[in-house]
Amino acid sequence: MVSSLSVRTKKEYLVITIKGTYDYWECLHYPVKILKECQKRNRNRALVDLRTLHTGEVSLIELFFLGEKIAHILGNKIILALVWKKDSHSDFLADVATNRAARLSIFDTVKGAESWLLRSC
Numbered sequence: 145m146v147s148s149l150s151v152r153t154k155k156e157y158l159v160i161t162i163k164g165t166y167d168y169w170e171c172l173h174y175p176v177k178i179l180k181e182c183q184k185r186n187r188n189r190a191l192v193d194l195r196t197l198h199t200g201e202v203s204l205i206e207l208f209f210l211g212e213k214i215a216h217i218l219g220n221k222i223i224l225a226l227v228w229k230k231d232s233h234s235d236f237l238a239d240v241a242t243n244r245a246a247r248l249s250i251f252d253t254v255k256g257a258e259s260w261l262l263r264s265c
Contacts, residue, residue, distance in 0.1 A: 146170060147197060151181050157189035157223075157261050158182060163196035168206045175217035182222050189261050193254065194228040207233055211240025214248060223247045223264045225257035 147164030158181060162174065178190055214237075218224060228234050230252040241248045247264065251257040 149174065149177060151185075153185050153187070156187075157191055158185060158187050159191050159193065161193045161196065164198070166197055166199040166202065168202075168210075171210060172213055175214050178224070179217055179222060188221065189223040189225075189264070191225045191227065191254070191257050191261055194226060197228075199229075202233060204233065204236060207237040208240050211237045211246075212244060214241045215244030215246035218246055218248075220245055220247050223261060224249075225261045226250045227252070227254050227257050 146167045147162055147170055150161045150163075152159040152161075160178060160181065178192065182188060182190055214224070224247065226234070226238075226248065228250055230250060234250045238248055238250050249257075249260055251260065
């Protein structure tokens, strides 16, 4: 494992922090882990903090398949706010996921992500 996941429960949502080094094959498993953590703690919203995950340059094809995986696993069951670098690559990931009915948005601050999560139904 080159990255790790930790979970904190807040009143309305989960805070999931992923840190370490990005590995595509490992990240493909995170949507299932996020879903299980949400179900276990009876939450339908999650803030995923990726600021301490060292990603380097992630290819568009990897972002495409990650977006598809997020949509397939989480769909409209979990509202997901990602705190990550906000750029065209992250926007592409969000577009892929939301075009497949996922409820996902990407932010560059925790405050923005929290605000969106609390407003989302």
